[in-house]
Amino acid sequence: MTPHQTRNILICSGKGGVGKTTLTANLGIALARQGVRTAVLDADFGLRNLDLLLGLENRIVFTAQEVLAGSCRLEQALVKHKQEPNLALLPAGNPRMLEWLKPEDMQAIVAMLAPSFDVVLIDCPAGIEDGFKNAVSAAQEAIVITTPEVSAVRDADRVIGLLNTHGIKPIQLVLNRVRPKMMANQEMLSVNDVTDILALPLLGLVVEDEQVIVSTNRGEPLTLGGSRSPAALAYSNVARRLQGEDVPLPDPAKMGRGLRAKLSRLIKTKIF
Amino acid sequence: MASQLLLATAASQPHRLSLAAAASATGSLVAEVGYALGALPPRGEWLSEELVLATGDWPLTVADLRELEPLLLRRGLRLVRVEAPAPEALVAAASLGVVTQLQRPGDGAGAAAHEPTAPTEPQGLGLTIHQGTLRSGDHLQVEGSVLLLGDVNPGARISAAGDVRVWGRLRGVAHAGCQGNHQARIVAMQLRPLQLRIAEAVARGPEDLPPRGYAEQALLVDGAIAIEPAEPIWGLPD
Structure with missing residues (x-):
């Protein structure tokens, strides 16, 4: 048997509020449901909320801080998900950790997780400062998440450049909050516009879905209940593609089924 | 010979x-x-x-x-x-x-026939070839001319004392002749910059999309930056 290799995957975006934490939580659950032993590591020490999204806030006793200080064992700090035992969360410590945390500390945490997990998802903080650098140092591969907005794409581009200098490979892209109708009407950057600039393989397309907000507030990631909402399906597909399965990407043009979308597509079809 | x-x-x-x-x-x-x-x-x-x-x-x-x-x-x-x-x-x-x-x-x-000429010219001498796309926040600075095999993404900058040539899409900021060479040019497969600078002149990029499939160049005409179709042959600055 080949030696067990843990994949440490960084989930980052540069810009805040594009869906890093939501993706981490949903992807974690989706992977766990597919039988992958998954740990989610909250590297956003300043503004932690991965525990909230997973609905595990009230179960936290110890955090990464105590583990690093040696005042508890790793197993004590890990919070197992109640419905998906394959998933565990290592909570972030208090925001003061930012002052002393070093890249080596992150590497140490990831090394401790390696023997008992197949995949470690690292939820990166927004920005490209120390918190980002700490998180990058612990990862080998990355998922960059962005939305079809110029500012988010610009920040993602910057982050990809930084990931490249850290030798992170492969880097894959998830495009979040896609509105097919607006794309069809060319009121929003298209999938092509985004991939054109970022030049990364597309790991997933997640459509704008109100269910995401509902599930976030409830602390039950969408992928948990086997929801049939489009976003839940998209997240599970991301998880499957991440494991090398060949799942075709949806065509956003076909998602906008309205007559207006069809007509405007017809008008805008370029003939050379 | x-x-x-x-x-x-x-x-x-x-x-x-x-x-x-x-x-x-x-x-x-x-x-x-x-x-x-x-x-x-x-x-x-x-x-x-x-x-x-x-x-x-x-x-x-x-x-x-x-x-x-x-x-x-x-x-x-x-x-x-x-x-x-x-x-x-x-x-x-x-x-x-x-x-x-x-x-x-x-x-x-x-080389054996006559003495190799020392690179005494102040600028425009030498071509640096850079492979790979410049992403937002990157800044490539070059002493002579630069040939970039890749794109310049929005938010990235490329500057050279001589010419800037982009074998790809130029969507960021380019500065040719950044040490004052007025003859310097900016050439790109697709010229769609945020801003162009040649020597001291500054121009915003054109609002409308460039023609597809035609390389374009920007150069100084009477102190202002003008864009025209690129010459099919790119001569090296002498």
Whole structure:
């Protein structure tokens, strides 16, 4: 048997509020449901909320801080998900950790997780400062998440450049909050516009879905209940593609089924 | 002067083939290389399998390189570097993954005949080839001219004392002649910059999309930056 290799995957975006934490939580659950032993590591020490999204806030006793200080064992700090035992969360410590945390500390945490997990998802903080650098140092591969907005794409581009200098490979892209109708009407950057600039393989397309907000507030990631909402399906597909399965990407043009979308597509079809 | 083949004297060294002036030959570049390699002693009597090709003033295209490949392979040789004065030749070689080096006038075939000229010119001398896309926040700065094999993304900057040539899409900020060279140009496969600067002049990029499939160049006309279709031949600044 080949030696067990843990994949440490960084989930980052540069810009805040594009869906890093939501993706981490949903992807974690989706992977766990597919039988992958998954740990989610909250590297956003300043503004932690991965525990909230997973609905595990009230179960936290110890955090990464105590583990690093040696005042508890790793197993004590890990919070197992109640419905998906394959998933565990290592909570972030208090925001003061930012002052002393070093890249080596992150590497140490990831090394401790390696023997008992197949995949470690690292939820990166927004920005490209120390918190980002700490998180990058612990990862080998990355998922960059962005939305079809110029500012988010610009920040993602910057982050990809930084990931490249850290030798992170492969880097894959998830495009979040896609509105097919607006794309069809060319009121929003298209999938092509985004991939054109970022030049990364597309790991997933997640459509704008109100269910995401509902599930976030409830602390039950969408992928948990086997929801049939489009976003839940998209997240599970991301998880499957991440494991090398060949799942075709949806065509956003076909998602906008309205007559207006069809007509405007017809008008805008370029003939050379 | 005929083409010169300098055999490697050590195993770690490549052979070096400097082509004669294109005007003095009758056949194609491939024929000329084939002819020059005829002087090669039988296999096993030489030390290296690597070959450096200095093309001189020959035009070199991707098609030429592809034709050369089997020719060299038959002789057990491998092309490791192309030296040429023309950027087109370097781009062709680089696009096939061959290491390239700018050949300055005075190098190569004629080097023995006259003293190599020292690079005394203040700017415009030398071409830096950079491979890879510049992403937002990146800033590539170059002493001479620069040839970028990749895109300049929005938010990225590229500046050179000489020309800026982008073998890709220019969507960021480009500054040619950043030390005051008014002759400097900016050339791109797709010119769609946020901002262009040549010497002290600054211009915003055009609002509308550029024509598809046509390379464009920006240069100073009466102190203002103008955009026009790129010349098919990119000359090196002299």
